[in-house]
Amino acid sequence: MNDDCFLLKGSVITTFILEFSDYNAQDFEQQLKDKVQSSPDFFSDTPVIINLEKLDLDVINVDYLKLISICRQHGLQTVAFKQTPQLNQAELKESGLALLSQKACGKSATTNTTNENNITPAKKTRLITKPVRSGQQVYAEGCDLIITGSVSGGAEVLADGNIHIYGTLRGRALAGVNGDTDARIFCSNNEAELVSIGGHFLLSDSLETQVWKLPAQFYLQDETLHVSPL
Amino acid sequence: MAKIIVVTSGKGGVGKTTTSAAIGTGLALAGNKTVIIDFDVGLRNLDLIMGCERRVVYDFVNVINNEANLNQTLIKDKRVKNLFIMPASQTRDKDALTMEGVEKVLEELSETFDFIICDSPAGIEKGAHMALYFADEAIVVTNPEVSSVRDSDRILGILQSKSKRAEQGGEPVKEHLLLTRYNPVRVEEGEMLSVTDVEEILAIPLLGVIPESEAVLKASNQGEPVIHNQDTDAGKAYSDAVKRLLGEEIAFRFLDAPKKGILKRLIGA
Numbered sequence: 282m283n284d285d286c287f288l289l290k291g292s293v294i295t296t297f298i299l300e301f302s303d304y305n306a307q308d309f310e311q312q313l314k315d316k317v318q319s320s321p322d323f324f325s326d327t328p329v330i331i332n333l334e335k336l337d338l339d340v341i342n343v344d345y346l347k348l349i350s351i352c353r354q355h356g357l358q359t360v361a362f363k364q365t366p367q368l369n370q371a372e373l374k375e376s377g378l379a380l381l382s383q384k385a386c387g388k389s390a391t392t393n394t395t396n397e398n399n400i401t402p403a404k405k406t407r408l409i410t411k412p413v414r415s416g417q418q419v420y421a422e423g424c425d426l427i428i429t430g431s432v433s434g435g436a437e438v439l440a441d442g443n444i445h446i447y448g449t450l451r452g453r454a455l456a457g458v459n460g461d462t463d464a465r466i467f468c469s470n471n472e473a474e475l476v477s478i479g480g481h482f483l484l485s486d487s488l489e490t491q492v493w494k495l496p497a498q499f500y501l502q503d504e505t506l507h508v509s510p511l
Numbered sequence: 512m513a514k515i516i517v518v519t520s521g522k523g524g525v526g527k528t529t530t531s532a533a534i535g536t537g538l539a540l541a542g543n544k545t546v547i548i549d550f551d552v553g554l555r556n557l558d559l560i561m562g563c564e565r566r567v568v569y570d571f572v573n574v575i576n577n578e579a580n581l582n583q584t585l586i587k588d589k590r591v592k593n594l595f596i597m598p599a600s601q602t603r604d605k606d607a608l609t610m611e612g613v614e615k616v617l618e619e620l621s622e623t624f625d626f627i628i629c630d631s632p633a634g635i636e637k638g639a640h641m642a643l644y645f646a647d648e649a650i651v652v653t654n655p656e657v658s659s660v661r662d663s664d665r666i667l668g669i670l671q672s673k674s675k676r677a678e679q680g681g682e683p684v685k686e687h688l689l690l691t692r693y694n695p696v697r698v699e700e701g702e703m704l705s706v707t708d709v710e711e712i713l714a715i716p717l718l719g720v721i722p723e724s725e726a727v728l729k730a731s732n733q734g735e736p737v738i739h740n741q742d743t744d745a746g747k748a749y750s751d752a753v754k755r756l757l758g759e760e761i762a763f764r765f766l767d768a769p770k771k772g773i774l775k776r777l778i779g780a
Contacts, residue, residue: 412714414668415661431714433664451712 298363299352300332304343310351317355324356330381331362338367345369345376412448413438420458434474443467453477454499462501467511471497481506513621516628516756517646519670521662523633525654526691529727530749531630532560532736534650537753539594540738543625546585548616549599550642551632552607558598561588562734572600575612581619590739595624605638613641635669644675648685650718650756654692655704660712663688667713687718689752694723695768706766719752721745722765 301309317324329352333343345362352359361379362368373380407421409428415435419426426440431448438444439455442464446454449470455477457464462479471492476483478501488508496511518531528551535547549557552572558564563586569579574597588594597616600607620627631642643649649670653663670684671677677684690709697703710717721727726743730736738753740746744765751761 411671412667414671415664417668417672431712433712434661435665436668449711 296328296330296360298332299329299357299359300335302335304333304336304341304348306344306347306351309348310355313351313355313357326356326358328358328360331359331378332365333368334363334365336367338365338369345372349376349378406442407440409438413452415452431470440464450476455482456499457501464501466499467497469496469511471495471508476506476508478506483508513624513627514648515617515621515646516626516648516650517631517643518628518650518652519631519639519643519666520633520652520659521635521639521666522654522659525652525659526721526727527633527652528556528560528630529731529737530650530652530689530691530721531557531628533738533746533749534753534756535626535628536588536591536594536736537738537750538626538628538756539588539591541753541757542593544593544623545626545628546595546597546620546624547628547630548597548620549630550608550638551630552599552638553601553604554632555599555601557596557630558586559734560731561586561596561736563588563596563598564734567598570598570600571616572603572607574616575607575609581616590735605632605636605641608638608641610641610644614645617645635665639666640669640673643670643684644673646670646674646684647676648687650687650689651713651715652689652691653709653713655690655694655698655706655709657704660704660709663713667715686715687756688713688715689718689721691721692723693720693765695766699768706763717763718755719748720763720766721748721752 336343349359359378361381362373364380364382404424406425406427409419410430412430413419413428413432413436415433418437421440421442423441425442426438427445428438429447432438432446432450432452432454434451436452439458441457441459441461444454444456444466446468450468450473453475454466454473456466457479460479464478466476466478471488472494473488474485476488476499478499481501481504483506491508492510497508498511499506499508518527518534520527531547535545539545547557548571549555558567566586569584573579574581574584585595585597588596617627629642629646632638651663651666653659667686670686674684676682688710690706694703698705706717706720722744724743724745726740727737727745730740737743737745738749741750748765751764754761
């Protein structure tokens, strides 16, 4: 066992960047208020990063503390400033927010704040449009797998996510191979040699008695692999 | 430019050489200048099936090693003009083949021939890989039984991943299914896979169905490709396959068991 009471882990988090093209406290507050009223759920404690790089800070005077307090009043949790050369270091320190380097912020996509779908972009599913032949192996790393043809006997298809087979499954299908026990396997004709989800598997011996040569789905429940008709 | 067609199967003994001989002969009979190359180095058989075993002087490996030229090596068929045979070496093994050597020979043959038929050895190793690597089209010979179907499936996977066309991202190799040793009576009795079963598993277009026939064995032993014998079902079926290969649309024959007449039924024969 580890004696440390904490672990330091790296992680990638999607947040919003509040990018200013102009600033005066009154206008900002009014505009933010309108925005929040249009979708109040969206702005409940949403973390944001403040980006002032488009402002000429020598000309436009920004009171950092005031800016932060306006944000917080309207439900935005300011977490950091994006680094720009003109930032006032003393005020920055006083504000207590972190400073994010240009690199850490990466490329930002312009987001319409009313569109909530962009928060976590889905990882692209791997699509195979040819039959998977005997001896071939297909692995969808970190995503779902869709096969429009059949999986032949002696072929093996694997995915970290779900597997969908629109032809006949005659070979082996292994879903959730890195431990995802919620993964499922769907096929429009079940003649599988072996089916496995998160390490729990069934062989054709036991499959032949249930939903054989029919559309089927496989899923884990109470650590047991179940088959049900589709 | 010649069209390069590989006759392959994965499994041995399903009728690759018989098919190469029959299809090659059929193409030549239709007026195409055709050469059949035996890729089965060390297990030379094509010369026997073609009945030219006594005329083999030089072979494929000699050409690859620049020990003989094409004209010295190619054996002209005695029955059909436009038909030539390139025999394999019987004293060497598959390692005698090199990718560059095979490519050079195929390029040279391409200049004068219309069709190059590559008779592949069984297996999925070097010899089979060489035979299919440069192919434009593939005839996958399959018997109606599960192990042959699985091996054909495997070789189809290799065609899609390890052929020149697959590696260079060109148009995929055109695949044809040729079902040999088909016996409709045994299919009806459930002892053999049906055409539909095999088509469903392999999912490639059907080029022909050759019925199981004593004529095939006889033709092999006599060194005369079975396609010459148009009195037999197998000969007719190979002719149909050649026509389909050349783009004609022809209905499939010999798929159903002959119906028993009322007399036979009464006798119970």
